Amino acid sequence: MNRVFNFAAGPSMLPAAALEKAAKEMLDYNGTGMSVMEMSHRAKGYIEIFDHTVALLKELMQIPENYEVLLLQGGATGQFAAIPMNLLKTSADYVDSGNFAHGALVEAKKYGNINVVASSKEDNYNHIPVLDKSKFNPNADYFYITTNNTIFGTRYTELPDVGNVPLVADMSSNILSQPYDVSKFGVIYAGAQKNIGPAGVVVVIVRKDLLGNAAPNTPKIFDWAKQVDAGSMINTPSTYPIYMAGLCMEWLKAQGGVEAIYKVNCEKAQLLYDYLDESKMFHGTAQKDSRSIMNVTFNTGDADLDAAFVKYAASKGLTNLKGHRLVGGMRASIYNAMPVEGVKALVDALKAFEMENK
Numbered sequence: 171m172n173r174v175f176n177f178a179a180g181p182s183m184l185p186a187a188a189l190e191k192a193a194k195e196m197l198d199y200n201g202t203g204m205s206v207m208e209m210s211h212r213a214k215g216y217i218e219i220f221d222h223t224v225a226l227l228k229e230l231m232q233i234p235e236n237y238e239v240l241l242l243q244g245g246a247t248g249q250f251a252a253i254p255m256n257l258l259k260t261s262a263d264y265v266d267s268g269n270f271a272h273g274a275l276v277e278a279k280k281y282g283n284i285n286v287v288a289s290s291k292e293d294n295y296n297h298i299p300v301l302d303k304s305k306f307n308p309n310a311d312y313f314y315i316t317t318n319n320t321i322f323g324t325r326y327t328e329l330p331d332v333g334n335v336p337l338v339a340d341m342s343s344n345i346l347s348q349p350y351d352v353s354k355f356g357v358i359y360a361g362a363q364k365n366i367g368p369a370g371v372v373v374v375i376v377r378k379d380l381l382g383n384a385a386p387n388t389p390k391i392f393d394w395a396k397q398v399d400a401g402s403m404i405n406t407p408s409t410y411p412i413y414m415a416g417l418c419m420e421w422l423k424a425q426g427g428v429e430a431i432y433k434v435n436c437e438k439a440q441l442l443y444d445y446l447d448e449s450k451m452f453h454g455t456a457q458k459d460s461r462s463i464m465n466v467t468f469n470t471g472d473a474d475l476d477a478a479f480v481k482y483a484a485s486k487g488l489t490n491l492k493g494h495r496l497v498g499g500m501r502a503s504i505y506n507a508m509p510v511e512g513v514k515a516l517v518d519a520l521k522a523f524e525m526e527n528k
């Protein structure tokens with residue numbers, strides 16, 4: 171068996187321990203004589219798996235009692251619409267910090283008045299825009315941010331001060347990568363396929379007092395309060411991805427949890443950025459004060475040389491380094507499951523390539 175270091179932005183690398191456990195349990199889960207994939211979502215054995223996944227997430231993120239956790243379908247993109255459907259009465263504030271933030275605000279505009287408080291679109295989103303509090307609407311129904319911008323390789327290093335307005339965060343690409351105080355948010359949501367587990371689930375963490383206000387024409391599968399009542403099972407949930415997410419979170423817990431993995435994540439990002447800062451050939455594309463520790467974007471300034479590096483890296487077992495078309499160059503997604511060795515191997519490859527192509 172030859173596992174590569176997979177730098178894909180999502181779906182992305184999963185911990186080998188989780189995949190191995192799933193393989194072992196594939197044909198006969200816990201003496202049931204069937205695969206988790208073959209179990210009814212109403213079976214006692216499956217409900218235990220589901221509850222275990224939710225309990226692990228609550229433990230790892232220290233989610234307070236006054237929050238509900240939903241495991242839904244339709245991805246983060248589905249929540250772009252669900253958020254205004256559930257929360258928007260009059261007006262909401264959005265920060266336009268990247269392509270997914272932009273997609274979310276375009277979707278929300280279908281449902282009401284959206285105030286874009288800041289945007290870095292003109293700089294191709296190479297930084298988190300500066301936030302001017304005088305532009306915030308103190309009566310907004312919510313204030314929307316994307317904590318980590320997957321395509322552009324930027325993240326907020328501090329949260330905006332939004333007073334009593336509920337802060338809604340798309341955490342798809344950095345949930346579980348660093349400690350967050352959940353009580354600072356009204357809603358946190360994340361597609362699973364970056365840093366939680368395989369594709370097919372979106373996690374929605376919502377403060378209980380924000381439930382029950384969905385617009386009357388909200389489809390019931392997008393109505394958070396109805397999903398809470400149904401235990402996230404208005405329709406058949408993504409049974410197997412939820413089980414896999416649980417195995418990945420067991421692995422994370424065994425690594426020491428979010429605090430511990432945050433240290434590793436900082437170390438990984440530092441290794442890569444330190445090299446990019448001293449390299450004569452490769453340069454980071456995000457502004458330094460906005461740099462993500464999950465998605466590292468860089469280029470040589472020469473598209474042919476970029477392509478040559480991507481090919482060279484793949485030949486060394488370092489895959490999926492091609493950048494998103496909106497940025498070009500390279501992107502190394504170094505989520506929790508990417509070991510330090512993978513980043514060291516990438517830095518070695520960058521050095522060797524630079525030497526050979528001087």
Ligand SMILES: *Cc1c(COP(=O)(O)O)cnc(C)c1O
Nearest residue numbers: 245246247270320340342343361
């Ligand atoms: C990947 C991603 C999305 C889209 O997720 P889907 O689950 O594919 O809808 C949205 N926001 C961010 C920040 C992402 O990284």
